[in-house]
Amino acid sequence: MANLKDIRTRINSVKTTRQVTSAMKMVSAARLKKAQDDISHIRPFTSRLASIIQDLTSAIDEKIPVSYTVSGKGKLTLVLAIASNRGLCGGFNINVVKEVQSLLSGKLRDEYRKGNVLVGVMGKQIEKLFKSRDIKADFIYHELLFSASYESISGLANELMLEFKEGNLKEVILVYNEFVNAAVQAVQVQQYLPFAVPKSDTADELLDYILEPDPVSIIDSLIPKMLQTMLYQVVLESLASEHGARMTSMHKATDNASDLIRDLQLSYNKARQTAITNQIVEITGGAEALKGG
Amino acid sequence: MMDLYLEVVTPEEILFEGFVGMVEVPGASGRFTVLRDHAPIISTLIAGRIRVIGKDGVERFFNCRQGVVECRENQMTVLMDNPRLTPSEAGDL
Numbered sequence: 585m586a587n588l589k590d591i592r593t594r595i596n597s598v599k600t601t602r603q604v605t606s607a608m609k610m611v612s613a614a615r616l617k618k619a620q621d622d623i624s625h626i627r628p629f630t631s632r633l634a635s636i637i638q639d640l641t642s643a644i645d646e647k648i649p650v651s652y653t654v655s656g657k658g659k660l661t662l663v664l665a666i667a668s669n670r671g672l673c674g675g676f677n678i679n680v681v682k683e684v685q686s687l688l689s690g691k692l693r694d695e696y697r698k699g700n701v702l703v704g705v706m707g708k709q710i711e712k713l714f715k716s717r718d719i720k721a722d723f724i725y726h727e728l729l730f731s732a733s734y735e736s737i738s739g740l741a742n743e744l745m746l747e748f749k750e751g752n753l754k755e756v757i758l759v760y761n762e763f764v765n766a767a768v769q770a771v772q773v774q775q776y777l778p779f780a781v782p783k784s785d786t787a788d789e790l791l792d793y794i795l796e797p798d799p800v801s802i803i804d805s806l807i808p809k810m811l812q813t814m815l816y817q818v819v820l821e822s823l824a825s826e827h828g829a830r831m832t833s834m835h836k837a838t839d840n841a842s843d844l845i846r847d848l849q850l851s852y853n854k855a856r857q858t859a860i861t862n863q864i865v866e867i868t869g870g871a872e873a874l875k876g877g
Numbered sequence: 878m879m880d881l882y883l884e885v886v887t888p889e890e891i892l893f894e895g896f897v898g899m900v901e902v903p904g905a906s907g908r909f910t911v912l913r914d915h916a917p918i919i920s921t922l923i924a925g926r927i928r929v930i931g932k933d934g935v936e937r938f939f940n941c942r943q944g945v946v947e948c949r950e951n952q953m954t955v956l957m958d959n960p961r962l963t964p965s966e967a968g969d970l
Binding site: 625626628629632633636639640643734791792793794795796797801802805806809813816 | 891905918945947
């Protein structure tokens with residue numbers, strides 16, 4: 585049986601842990617709120633932009649080439665995995681890694697063996713996980729997560745578009761956690777480049793649009809804009825998922841710590857009671873012995 | 878009879894949504910005005926000021942750096958970058 589002092593020390597240390605986890609939960613909840621707001625702001629923009637592109641592509645002559653929609657001339661495929669710089673968020677990071685692994689051993693297997701698949705990593709935690717699985721991270725974008733601004737993310741998007749246009753990249757695939765709600769994240773594999781033009785299901789009502797200044801320059805300005813916004817939204821989704829995942833896992837950790845404290849408190853009380861009983865037994869035993877003498 | 882419905886959306890927020898009487902935008906090939914039952918149009922926007930007269934008669938202005946406008950069947954959408962301007966840019970307008 586553990587002695588009283590040992591149990592007391594353990595209770596105190598678990599209490600400290602609980603304080604830390606519950607503080608982290610609070611912080612994540614606050615950050616989640618902000619990240620959710622950011623997403624709710626970008627979503628209308630992305631959906632409106634997508635519908636304009638859809639209207640535009642259905643309205644123009646099919647012979648007009650839409651930039652970034654056909655496979656690049658290069659032979660390299662970039663898999664960009666987006667997760668977190670920090671841990672303690674449940675399966676958030678490992679799920680992305682698993683998905684990339686199954687991509688590399690499934691769909692992209694042959695290309696990967698030939699060395700035609702590059703892996704881009706956004707998140708220090710998944711870089712470590714990739715390393716332990718012998719997957720080499722070819723590009724590192726950790727710093728973009730610290731201050732995910734529209735400007736910095738568009739910078740990366742422009743870089744990818746340039747590589748694609750110059751014929752170095754064949755396609756770009758994003759792997760990230762989509763934000764469903766605070767407790768649920770869904771790992772998504774999304775083709776980023778070449779850009780898949782949203783298909784309209786209302787093809788019958790074709791309108792004769794006035795296009796200013798001309799179709800080509802509208803496309804040239806809209807598609808890059810769309811790609812920038814898409815990447816930005818993906819990063820925001822991932823950030824919100826991260827905070828959601830961390831909040832949930834810290835909530836569970838706090839609950840577990842509370843359970844542990846309750847159990848420890850019970851055994852502490854039992855031990856204390858045993859000690860007191862023992863002492864009383866000793867005293868009465870001593871008194872009896874004295875009386876007898 | 879449908880009135881013209883306008884939405885002004887930036888990546889950060891929806892700046893305006895509602896029924897309007899008139900919208901004037903800085904199109905890439907010249908400023909133009911959109912009224913009710915305008916022909917379908919898609920145009921890119923250049924730096925300039927978007928002028929909106931709402932159904933309530935209130936006149937509103939939005940600063941645009943670049944963007945795109947679509948109007949079809951009395952649904953008008955203006956997508957543009959963040960409207961916050963540096964003082965020097967604002968002075969030019």
